[in-house]
Amino acid sequence: MHNLAKTIIAVTAAGILGACATSGTQKSATEVPKLGKPISEQTVALWNIDVRTKDGVGLPGGSGTVAQGKAVYEKQCASCHGPDAKGGPVFGTMVGGIGSMTQSPRILTPGSMYPYAAILFDYTRRAMPMNAPQSMTNNEVYAVTAYIYNLNGLIPNDAVVDAKYLAAMKMPNRDAFIQDTRPDVKAERCMSNCKPVNSKL
Amino acid sequence: MNNADKLKQSQAIVKAANQELSAHSSISHNPKRRALLGKTLAYAGAAGAAGLTGGNALAQALPIPESNRTMGRTIPPEDYGMPSKYESKVKRRRTDVFVNRQNFSDWSMTPLAQQLGTVTPNGLIFERHHNGIPEINPDGHKLVIHGLVHQPLEFSMSDLMKYPSVSKFYFMECSGNGLTDWLKPASKTVQQTHGLLSAAQWTGIPVSTLLDEAGLLKEAQWGLFEGADGSAHARSLPIKKILDDALIVYASNGEMLRPENGYPLRLFVPGWEGNVSVKWLRRIKMGEEPWNLRSETARYTDPMPNGKWRQFSMEMEAKSVVTSPSGGMTIRPGVIEIQGFAWSGNGKVRTVDVTLDGGRSWREARLEEPVMDKSLTRFRYEFKWDGSPMSIASRVVDSTGYVQPTVDDIKKVRAIVGFVQHNNSIQPWAVSSSGEVTNAQFG
Numbered sequence: 001m002h003n004l005a006k007t008i009i010a011v012t013a014a015g016i017l018g019a020c021a022t023s024g025t026q027k028s029a030t031e032v033p034k035l036g037k038p039i040s041e042q043t044v045a046l047w048n049i050d051v052r053t054k055d056g057v058g059l060p061g062g063s064g065t066v067a068q069g070k071a072v073y074e075k076q077c078a079s080c081h082g083p084d085a086k087g088g089p090v091f092g093t094m095v096g097g098i099g100s101m102t103q104s105p106r107i108l109t110p111g112s113m114y115p116y117a118a119i120l121f122d123y124t125r126r127a128m129p130m131n132a133p134q135s136m137t138n139n140e141v142y143a144v145t146a147y148i149y150n151l152n153g154l155i156p157n158d159a160v161v162d163a164k165y166l167a168a169m170k171m172p173n174r175d176a177f178i179q180d181t182r183p184d185v186k187a188e189r190c191m192s193n194c195k196p197v198n199s200k201l
Numbered sequence: 202m203n204n205a206d207k208l209k210q211s212q213a214i215v216k217a218a219n220q221e222l223s224a225h226s227s228i229s230h231n232p233k234r235r236a237l238l239g240k241t242l243a244y245a246g247a248a249g250a251a252g253l254t255g256g257n258a259l260a261q262a263l264p265i266p267e268s269n270r271t272m273g274r275t276i277p278p279e280d281y282g283m284p285s286k287y288e289s290k291v292k293r294r295r296t297d298v299f300v301n302r303q304n305f306s307d308w309s310m311t312p313l314a315q316q317l318g319t320v321t322p323n324g325l326i327f328e329r330h331h332n333g334i335p336e337i338n339p340d341g342h343k344l345v346i347h348g349l350v351h352q353p354l355e356f357s358m359s360d361l362m363k364y365p366s367v368s369k370f371y372f373m374e375c376s377g378n379g380l381t382d383w384l385k386p387a388s389k390t391v392q393q394t395h396g397l398l399s400a401a402q403w404t405g406i407p408v409s410t411l412l413d414e415a416g417l418l419k420e421a422q423w424g425l426f427e428g429a430d431g432s433a434h435a436r437s438l439p440i441k442k443i444l445d446d447a448l449i450v451y452a453s454n455g456e457m458l459r460p461e462n463g464y465p466l467r468l469f470v471p472g473w474e475g476n477v478s479v480k481w482l483r484r485i486k487m488g489e490e491p492w493n494l495r496s497e498t499a500r501y502t503d504p505m506p507n508g509k510w511r512q513f514s515m516e517m518e519a520k521s522v523v524t525s526p527s528g529g530m531t532i533r534p535g536v537i538e539i540q541g542f543a544w545s546g547n548g549k550v551r552t553v554d555v556t557l558d559g560g561r562s563w564r565e566a567r568l569e570e571p572v573m574d575k576s577l578t579r580f581r582y583e584f585k586w587d588g589s590p591m592s593i594a595s596r597v598v599d600s601t602g603y604v605q606p607t608v609d610d611i612k613k614v615r616a617i618v619g620f621v622q623h624n625n626s627i628q629p630w631a632v633s634s635s636g637e638v639t640n641a642q643f644g
Contacts, residue, residue, distance in 0.1 A: 032364060032365060032410055032413075032414075033363055033364060034414050035356065035360040035361075035363060035364070036346070036352075036354030036355065036356050036360070036411065036414050036415065037354060037355045037356070037360075038352050038353070038354060039345065039347070039353045039354065039355045040353065041347060041353060043345075043353070043355065044345050044347050044353065044484070047345065047427075047483065047484055048347075048486070049433065050425055050427070050435060050486060050492055050494075051492070052488065052490065052492050052493070053492060053493045053494065053498075054490065054493050080303075089302065090302050090303045091302075101508030102507065102508040104616075104618040104619070105618050105619040106504060106508075106618055106619060108499060108619075110499075113498065113499045114495075114498060114499055115493065115498055116493055116498075119493065119494065119495050119498060119499070122492075122494060122495070123494070123495040126432070126433035126435070127331070127332060127431070127432040127433060127434075130303075130305060130306075130332055130431070131204045131208065132204070133332065133431045133432065133433065134433070173510075176508055176509050176510050177498065177502070177509070177510050177511075177512045178505065178509050178510070178511055178512065179511070179512060179513065180511055180512070180513050180514040180515070180516075182514060182516065182518065183518065183603055184614045184615070185606040185610050185611050185613070185614055186604075186610075187604040187605065187606040187607070187610045188604060189552075189554070189563075189596070189598055189604050190563070191554070191562065191563050191564075192561075192562045192563075193561070193562070194560055194561055194562065194563065195560065195609075196559040196560040196561055196592075197556070197559055197560035197592070197594050197607050197627050197629045197641075198559075198607065198608065198609060198629065198641070198642070198643045198644065199609075199643065200641065200643040201559030201560060201592045201629055201631075201641060201643075
């Protein structure tokens with residue numbers, strides 16, 4: 001009798017606990033399918049085109065010279081960017097501007113603006129030429145990168161540019177970048193006798 | 202279409218834009234068209250007031266409308282419903298401040314004055330592409346997650362649509378919204394000044410769900426998100442934001458994304474500049490540090506004093522704008538309801554104040570419910586206009602206590618040189634005694 005009572009109590013308790021556990025599961029509904037197909041890094045090799053530009057991680061093998069780059073540029077780039085990368089019918093100049101950062105306007109070119117040399121390689125490989133992106137070989141991209149930096153006076157005529165070369169280049173604008181510390185503007189919620197929105201109002 | 206045909210089509214669009222600009226015949230430039238638009242948008246309040254005082258009580262009985270006396274059109278067997286032909290002027294528009302010399306890295310803007318709720322219809326969500334709009338068959342589209350994860354994974358679209366989804370209302374704003382109008386009133390209409398802004402109900406999967414499945418390594422502090430378009434557009438994002446509320450989205454406003462907004466799959470990063478919500482998403486790579494790509498250094502950075510540049514400034518700070526009355530409209534004396542939008546990438550809209558005297562005095566506007574986190578909030582304020590010239594503007598305070606600044610406030614800490622991003626300044630509109638509303642943004 002005594003044992004039976006204990007058993008009944010235990011069963012009831014288990015029932016209550018069981019009910020709690022069940023309703024808990026229904027509420028949280030955390031079951032998520034796992035449908036991703038496992039792949040290896042080799043599967044994604046042709047998509048894996050990004051370069052961590054600060055240190056050049058991700059730059060591929062291959063190389064190119066300034067002279068080779070001039071030929072690539074004239075064939076692939078000049079129709080939009082103009083002769084000698086000085087600006088063309090579609091885009092503005094890609095040379096000059098070094099030293100313009102304290103002027104207005106600032107002249108933004110790969111030479112004046114990019115803090116890391118590998119940015120030009122990454123961008124050209126992923127997006128250029130605009131009418132046939134991702135069609136150039138790595139050697140062609142290295143070569144045209146060399147040509148543009150040469151036009152900007154950053155590398156000599158006989159430079160052979162490769163991954164190591166780009167990672168080692170110190171760009172003029174390297175130390176110009178600061179991190180976001182906004183809110184940087186502190187306006188007040190003035191309701192009367194306030195300063196007009198601008199001086200013409 | 203091959204690339205040559207696409208180029209021809211783009212050249213035709215650019216040529217048309219040129220002609221429109223030189224002829225001053227765009228809807229916002231032509232005074233006759235503008236007056237017409239103003240009349241179309243005349244205020245019910247003003248018209249009503251005129252009716253009451255006009256003494257036309259003995260006017261003729263209204264005729265029975267023709268539509269009451271005829272059968273309507275039938276339902277076609279299959280149909281995707283389109284707006285009334287009488288709404289054909291409500292369209293996205295490219296900038297009319299200058300002519301972009303090509304039409305592939307380009308943008309078009311939302312007609313905010315005609316957006317009547319807090320959600321932008323899918324066909325009016327603003328566009329920004331870096332090499333045109335790709336046409337992607339979802340059956341072949343793959344999303345890959347790799348880099349600093351335990352197990353690289355590949356997902357098909359049909360896989361992704363089997364995950365539990367979430368639907369959230371969020372605004373989306375391009376960091377370049379307002380970049381032509383810092384120092385002078387270059388744009389005529391609110392579509393041109395603020396139209397790189399839209400809002401939708403976005404449906405998809407938290408990015409964290411898929412990263413959990415791949416298994417994040419503890420060194421994974423940043424992620425690279427890359428698109429399947431002709432620019433392979435890519436951006437780096439910090440892990441905190443990715444795990445906090447970033448979504449992999451396949452639908453907006455209840456239907457699959459439009460091609461121009463990322464079909465079949467995009468990233469959506471609530472409250473942050475639109476550029477990071479990478480469209481046509483094909484790849485996520487986890488890494489230790491940001492990649493410092495072109496779009497994170499030479500573009501989308503803020504010029505600061507002493508030749509410096511601020512980088513990774515991705516939150517869109519609180520902003521508001523009066524959409525009605527706004528540039529290009531004409532109003533008449535009587536009761537005027539000021540309407541507009543307020544939003545913040547850092548939380549909810551707390552209050553919106555409105556000025557009628559160029560900012561000398563302000564009064565609180567009414568907010569329309571619901572007021573949601575990182576969403577568009579509508580505000581309203583009624584007053585009786587006596588016909589004297591005035592300058593209207595709005596100013597938002599968000600849930601962090603941040604107060605929307607003027608251009609003058611911003612100029613004290615940033616360098617406004619060239620095409621500058623992240624313009625969240627107060628937008629004034631001047632109203633002349635004849636009721637013409639014009640842009641009065643002078644920096």
